Amino acid sequence: DIVLTQSPDSLAVSLAERATINCKSSQSVLYSSNNKNYLAWYQQKPGQPPKLLFYWASARESGVPDRFSGSGSGTDFTLTISSLQAEDVAVYYCQQYYSTPQTFGQGTKLEIK
């Protein structure tokens, strides 16, 4: 199974400051035949289902604010929030859909400092 390890486990950032969450995969999720990284990012607020933010590692889902960005390739990926807003408080998960069983990172809890 592919293991995804997120860092940090929790993060406190001041409003309007940058937040960065990392996701490291135990093996590459880059499919060479189409040059796509099978990696997604989700945001989960308390009492709600997860919400897709990015797919193919960096393709922003419709409606996601552009202060959010996804980057990386192969085994190392990053979710960045350029200017943290109060509504961004949530748990963030990365997920690989390169192979089954699909797996998620353990989650990163983002709070306001």
Next chain:
Amino acid sequence: EVQLVQSGPEVKKPGESLKISCKGSGYSFTNYCIAWVRQMPGKGLEWMGNIYPSDSYSDYSPSFQGQVTISADKSISTAYLQWTSLKASDTAMYYCARHESTGAFDIWGQGTMVTVSS
């Protein structure tokens, strides 16, 4: 509007059976897969398996193989997750989610809370 609507919360006793549902609307149900994801209280997300409603082919995580059954009825655009004998450790929120055959989960159900307690 594209949506997945799940059945309501359940409270069961150990050893009882259960089948929860996930109904898709606003899109062609057979053009997408449905995955099931478990979230135990205060914990992270776990992929249980998925199903292709077009032919009912299902795939399971080894952690859940033999513990649950995933099925679908394409005539009513509904997928199911079933247990034959619940355990206390099955207490969790269960989400269904839509995805293309190789794709991220773009639409999620609201979740079904299953509580198993004697």
